[in-house]
């Protein structure tokens with residue numbers, strides 16, 4: 001079997017993933033995780049997790065779920081919304097009560113009131129910007145029982161700001177807004193990704209000036225950074241295969257960083 005080049009391995013480090021086991025502990029991501037863990041313990045109705053696309057909401061929610069499951073079985077994660085309302089009720093019913101009959105929403109609310117204890121159940125909803133108004137209203141009714149609490153994760157765009165305002169202003173008791181990492185933290189992120197695959201040599205080739213260049217375009221957004229590095233190593237992969245004499249294997253070249261930025265449309269040519 002052909003041995004994979006370091007550049008191919010490096011490229012693969014930066015494929016998007018929401019896998020909780022791949023969660024990288026940076027000061028900032030640990031801070032948000034701890035904050036969420038503390039917040040979900042409080043007797044709130046809803047918690048809003050908020051932030052621009054690619055900032056790490058889904059992987060954080062997955063990580064929270066993984067950690068909470070260790071100590072609490074009354075937590076359920078919905079990574080993508082169930083847009084059919086009857087199906088949504090049915091799925092909640094099945095997950096929370098482990099039963100499978102058809103029940104309507106009112107019956108479900110009655111059951112919740114009767115059978116669940118105060119503050120006992122936590123539902124994590126990712127991509128909540130996709131829920132309709134009437135579904136959000138049902139979620140609100142459920143949270144009003146005080147038996148079920150929701151973490152609602154929304155991405156922040158102008159339009160969805162309105163949704164957030166309309167639904168949550170009076171109801172959400174806590175909002176956690178994810179912010180991009182600092183430049184130093186982005187450096188740690190990139191290096192930890194590479195070190196995770198034992199690519200020590202490549203990790204060491206990233207100096208402040210390289211990170212600064214990447215940060216300038218990605219503004220610390222993780223998904224954008226992933227794309228940037230994926231393309232960078234793809235370019236290296238190409239040259240390694242086709243024109244290896246063009247590569248300096250011992251340092252990251254500014255030219256290739258620029259090519260990656262061009263490919264992503266950050267720089268016009």
Ligand SMILES: Nc1ncnc2c1ncn2[C@@H]1O[C@H](COP(=O)(O)OP(=O)(O)OP(=O)(O)O)[C@@H](O)[C@H]1O
Nearest residue numbers: 016017023024029053054055056057058059155222
């Ligand atoms: N702490 C972290 N550790 C490892 N990877 C991370 C971390 N934070 C973000 N990422 C990576 O950044 C990418 C974007 O993260 P994620 O998909 O969670 O963003 P999002 O906020 O849910 O975006 P969207 O609003 O588009 O759904 C993912 O590939 C993820 O692996």
Ligand SMILES: [Mg+2]
Nearest residue numbers: 057058126127
């Ligand atoms: Mg997401």
